[in-house]
Amino acid sequence: MLAILLATLVLHLTDLIILFVSTCANAWRKHGDASYDLWYACKQSNGDYECSVTGDADWLQAVQALMVLATIFSLISFIIFLCQLFTLVKGGRFFFTAVFQVLASLFVMSGAIIYTVMSPAWKNDSETYGYAFVLAWLAFPLTLISGFIYIVLRKKE
Amino acid sequence: MLSVLALTSVVLLGIVSQTTAIVVYTSWEKHALVGTDVRLSCSFFSWQWTSPDVTFSWQYRADGAKEGISIFHFAGGAPYQDSKGPFRDRLEFVGNPSRRDGSILIKNVDFGDNGTFTCDAKNPPDIAGHPSSVRLLVFEKVPVQAGVITGAIIGVVLGLLILIVAIYYLMRFLVARRVFSLSMSKHGKKGKGKEGSQQKQASAVMDPAKLKAAASEKKKQESRREKK
Numbered sequence: 001m002l003a004i005l006l007a008t009l010v011l012h013l014t015d016l017i018i019l020f021v022s023t024c025a026n027a028w029r030k031h032g033d034a035s036y037d038l039w040y041a042c043k044q045s046n047g048d049y050e051c052s053v054t055g056d057a058d059w060l061q062a063v064q065a066l067m068v069l070a071t072i073f074s075l076i077s078f079i080i081f082l083c084q085l086f087t088l089v090k091g092g093r094f095f096f097t098a099v100f101q102v103l104a105s106l107f108v109m110s111g112a113i114i115y116t117v118m119s120p121a122w123k124n125d126s127e128t129y130g131y132a133f134v135l136a137w138l139a140f141p142l143t144l145i146s147g148f149i150y151i152v153l154r155k156k157e
Numbered sequence: 158m159l160s161v162l163a164l165t166s167v168v169l170l171g172i173v174s175q176t177t178a179i180v181v182y183t184s185w186e187k188h189a190l191v192g193t194d195v196r197l198s199c200s201f202f203s204w205q206w207t208s209p210d211v212t213f214s215w216q217y218r219a220d221g222a223k224e225g226i227s228i229f230h231f232a233g234g235a236p237y238q239d240s241k242g243p244f245r246d247r248l249e250f251v252g253n254p255s256r257r258d259g260s261i262l263i264k265n266v267d268f269g270d271n272g273t274f275t276c277d278a279k280n281p282p283d284i285a286g287h288p289s290s291v292r293l294l295v296f297e298k299v300p301v302q303a304g305v306i307t308g309a310i311i312g313v314v315l316g317l318l319i320l321i322v323a324i325y326y327l328m329r330f331l332v333a334r335r336v337f338s339l340s341m342s343k344h345g346k347k348g349k350g351k352e353g354s355q356q357k358q359a360s361a362v363m364d365p366a367k368l369k370a371a372a373s374e375k376k377k378q379e380s381r382r383e384k385k
Contacts, residue, residue, distance in 0.1 A: 052186070053303050061303070065310035072315070 001156060008153065011146050012081065012101075016074050018139045019108065023067040027130035028115065035130060037115075038064055059118040066111035067136065073104035074143060081150070088155045098150035105143035112136045179203045179286035181278050186292045189266050196251065197291055198260040199276035203283045209234065212279045213252065213259030216288075217244070219272040229261055243269065266295050 028037035033044040037060065042051040054060060077100035084094050115133065180202045189195040199213065212232045218225035228239040229248060236250040247265060252258040259278055263270065270293060277288035 058301065058306055061301075061306035062310060065307040065314075068307070068311055069314050072311075 004153070008146070008149055011142065011149070012074075012078055015101075015104075015139060015143045015146055016071075016078060018135050018142065019067075019071045019074055019104070022132045022135035022139060023071050025130075025132045025135075028133040028136075029119065029127065030130045031127045037119075037130075038067065038132065057118075059114055063111045063115045066107045066114070070104045070107035070111065070139070070143075073100050073107065077101040077104060085155075090155060092155050094150040094153055094155070098147050101143055101147035101150060105140055105147055108136060108143060109140045112140060179278065179280055179283045181276055181286060181289040183274075183276050183289040183291040186294060188294050188296060191267060191295055191297055192265055194262055194264045195266055195293065196260055196262050197274050197276070197293070198258070199252070199278065199289070200257050200259065201278040201280065201286075203257075203280045205280055205283045207255060207257055208281050210281045211254050211257075213254065214277050215259075215261055216275040216277070217242075217272055218275070219269070222272070225273075225275060231259060263293075266293070268295050271295050 023038070026038060026040050026042060027035045029035070035042050037054060039054065040051040041054050042049050044050075077097050080100060081094060081097040084097060088094070112133075115136075181199065182201065183197065183199045187195055187197065197215075199215075210233070212230070214227060214231070215229035216225040217228045226239075226242055228242055228244050229250070230237045231250065231252075231254060234254075238248045238250070239245060244263065247263055249262040249264065250260075251262045252260040257278075257280075259276060273290050273292050275288045275290045278286075
């Protein structure tokens with residue numbers, strides 16, 4: 001029982017860390033030395049960073065908002081899980097936690113889909129997706145699985 | 158003693174003023190609508206007094222061009238505009254060199270004016286320093302400022318969340334009150350006996366937490382009776 005609880009906790013913490021890194025790191029697209037999105041377009045020249053705020057594209061701001069919301073909801077879900085761990089009736093399910101975690105996974109999915117569909121076509125082969133983009137797509141199934149685990153999990157003494 | 162102090166401070170100031178260079182300031186980016194006038198500001202910081210031989214020069218490099226062209230030069234107290242390049246008759250000097258301001262005004266900007274403007278200021282004998290650049294971006298219509306849509310989406314979703322939670326707790330409170338009023342009316346019609354326990358329940362449901370406790374207590378009592 002304790003093993004399941006620890007595993008669930010570790011999974012949730014991993015989700016939280018992945019969401020934080022994906023939202024805050026500025027590496028959704030890479031082009032040689034330059035990294036673009038989610039917040040700046042940074043170029044590295046002579047060991048110095050030259051950053052400018054990314055263009056005011058509407059879809060990029062929507063992706064920013066969705067990633068931030070997913071992180072916030074996952075954080076709220078974690079806090080509610082810790083609360084429900086002590087206050088839930090014996091045999092009860094962690095519905096509140098599951099709702100927030102599933103919502104977080106939906107937000108991450110929407111953000112990643114919007115970014116994938118709307119990002120401009122690559123100009124040449126040296127442009128690749130950065131690690132933050134990969135982490136965002138990784139966060140979606142992990143948070144969904146974590147949410148479903150909370151729906152199925154029952155509280156025992 | 159005082160003279161020694163004054164001497165050392167003068168020497169230090171002399172050293173400092175020779176080791177620091179002139180620092181030129183411009184904006185980072187300028188956004189403008191097609192057809193409007195845009196003012197590109199340029200000023201500098203220098204440890205020397207503003208000399209009468211102060212010079213400002215502006216260069217323009219179009220987006221995609223390899224090299225820049227000179228479009229403006231101020232020297233010897235007089236401004237010199239470019240009379241042959243893309244900015245002829247559109248450039249005006251609106252700065253005040255004695256106040257260290259070398260700004261220029263470009264009238265009636267067009268999409269072909271997109272590019273980088275570099276300002277270089279020299280204040281003899283302080284001449285070593287980096288020029289500073291400002292990017293001009295010309296738009297057809299003003300785009301939504303960065304962060305407005307982001308903030309709006311986050312605010313709306315969090316607001317909805319708080320609203321839903323508030324409505325949930327309100328509904329629970331109202332349902333509990335309705336149950337209370339219903340069982341009170343039943344108690345008034347029938348009498349005591351079984352309804353005594355209902356009255357106990359009715360007073361308990363005022364607090365939803367106590368409702369849960371009452372339910373779990375009932376379950377425990379039933380399980381005890383079953384065990385007996």
